[in-house]
Amino acid sequence: MTKDTEIIMTYLKSILSACLLVLLLGMSAEAQITEKAEFGKFAITNATIHTVTNGVVENGTVLINGEKITEVGTNINIPSGYKQIDGSGKHVYPGFIDAGTQLGLQEIGAVAVTNDQAELGDFNPHVRAFTAINPSSVNIPVTRVNGVTNVISMPVSGRLAGKGTLIDLYGYSPDSMAVKPNAAIHLNWPTSKKGGWWDDRSDKEVEKEYKEDLKKLDDFISRAQFYEKMMTDFQNNPDNKEQPDKDKKMQAMREVVQGEVPVIISVDAKSDILDVIEWTKNYPEMQFILAGVRDGWRVADEIAEAGLPCLVSTLYTPERDYDNYQRPYQNPGKLHAAGVKVAIATGGVENVRNAPYHAGFAANYGLGQQEALKAITINAAEIFGVEDKLGSIEAGKQANLFIADGDPFEPMNHITDVFIRGNKIPMVSRHIQLYEQYLDRGAKTN
Template sequence: MKKLMTAVTAATLSLTAAAHDIVPGAPQQQPIMLQNGTLHTVTNGVMNEADVLFIDGKISAVGVDLDVPAEALVIDVTGKHVYPSVIAMDTTLGLREIEAVRATEDAGETGFLTPEVSGHVAYNPDSEVIPTIRYNGITHAQVVPQGELITGRSSLLQLDGWTYEDAAERLNLGVHLNWPRVGINNAWWERRSPEEQRKANAEARKQVEAAFIQAKAYHDAKQAGALNGTDLRWEAMLGLFDGSSTLFVHANDKRQIEEAMEFTKEYGFDWVLMGARDAWRMADQLAAAEVRVVFGAPFGLPSRHDESFDQAFATPAALAAAGVDFAISYPGYWDVRNLPFAAGNAAAYGLTPEQALQAITLKPAEFLGVADRLGSIEVGKQATLVISAGDLLDPIGQDVEQLFIEGRQVDLNNRHKQLYSKYKQKP
């Protein structure tokens, strides 16, 4: 009993230590004018010495020498850059805190087929990691449950809320499928023989096919009013068959991607390819099929001995040249803060700065179904903006000074800044 109580106490302390004490921003109380900044609008190019006016959380005017409303708060951003905020796709933010502490790990569910799982249910808005992510200009994250094959549904959350309810931008927006392996793993840690691996791959493919057959039968029966009961698994997948939900397929190997393309075409799903490490090998094919791609290996090492060292860096430019509709992600949680720099690195290897910025702002907004309110600086959209003294995509020059989510000013304090201030005073 004493050992049990000690373990419970340790877990409790770990959770307490992992919670930040930063209060979410208060709703916008007065008109706010950002004056004389360099506006990176994404949709209408770069505007120099321009203004942005936002009222009640929405952008009401964008232009040069705008009239200042009465009682407006005027913020001089001369010489500074104003961007739409960064949207991070394919993350486990708020689901993981300290990987070595089981009590702070809630990203995965047991089982091969768990479409009923919703990532936002386990989301911890008090995660100590979240303020460090915001500090690099990221305001929204797609929170994705982890698992084996069908892992559950993701949600898009803004990163300055008291609970997942008030952080919700769009809940249960799509189902996630890890496409089964198609090759043989020769890594030193793989203990199974090639025959055992092939058998396991084939079995996983059968499980996926059987699951979608059952889900489609459930959908058809519900449409016909012939259901005798409710199955939460197939209820979670209903939207895939009527187009109200998106299928996010995680696949990296070229053979996986080709199989996924055939599979989704058969069902006619609205789908997005996630990961896509080998997308450069079939860029023309993806473009022709109008596949939306979220490239999730922007800093990855070469996956084959004959690949160039910079293949991961150059892939976004190759996709753009082929006409692929793509975004850039940085899967994970604490390292998601490097997403703007991944886009900047892609710009150094062939993307234009405008394409790189779009890949982490407007394109994610489009893929997640929120482009009507996020992803660019336009009248009518949310005043969810980043002000930086330097280039947002430059790890050396970036200097985020202010952040707004729906007009609310976000406190940029975080654990990293606190530790920096502390140890700067050490003799």
């Protein structure tokens, strides 16, 4: 093949990729929501209200005025102008929070131009998921009609992948969706284990690379600490005439080394978790959160003693062939029993809608119903410092909640209404539209 032919083929491939993208986006647009959300004053009456922080209110009322919950309780006088929703026989829950996803950053895994969750390079603290969120993602309506109203969406590539954002799953722009634009920075911990049977490195090579990776990480944080001190000294000294040169990566690390933005550390293996615990002791001024921790049940006491919260899932296969199949389901309960604060994090995109079932498995395998409910609501809110806004049904908090006819951890449960920031969301998604389209297909009527 000549060079000219290669150029032509490359050009044609680009055109075909662009055409495919337009077609896919067109298909997504066709399956998107056509209804508008309602906004105003609502009164949910005669319902069982699961406040999470203040018990269960039977035959209760929730008043929503604009973006806020204004009253919760029984025998509440409903002012004029409120649209009433009869919750008889139904349950009201706080909106669920998935504490670790790529929702809004990735659309179609096989189409590179629809993926914005990864960047080149190992250290990208300046990368912000907030700026890349796609409010029109077809995965968002699919997720929120299942009761998930908020997610942490974060970059995933490299060693220090970038900063994740906490968003509402309703809005027309990242600004209108953001609850906390810079919620945490994501660190992928280097593993001291081989990658699998295909990894032909010797044990010495594995250990050498692991130590080299840790040294690079420590050096990067050391530079960030020096940069932070230099900039703080400059800002606090009005006699300084010359400002130090700015570095965008180091600038982005300032709020991290100051402890204002926590570090989510993705780590799974027992030995790596223990290494992380020791490593975090070197940086007492910084905040740390563990994510994944599939071997967490093996070292739950050590994690609890270190005071590190954990973001966990349950729908995965055991880490070792000889592990009992129940271990993934039991992991959250064993961590909680040791004194660890746990929150649910699916780590997914299109399957973030399954977050309630992650919590459901945890509830039935040791965590318990009430603690599982906390793990997907108030615990996540507290871990990320937004418990004054989200995570429970209380007067003054943001009106993120949903109404269900049963247990939201059960797949047969039916969610009838979802509110996000006081907006009554259309209960429509691509899944629902396809379900209705193909329901009774081919059936003939007289």
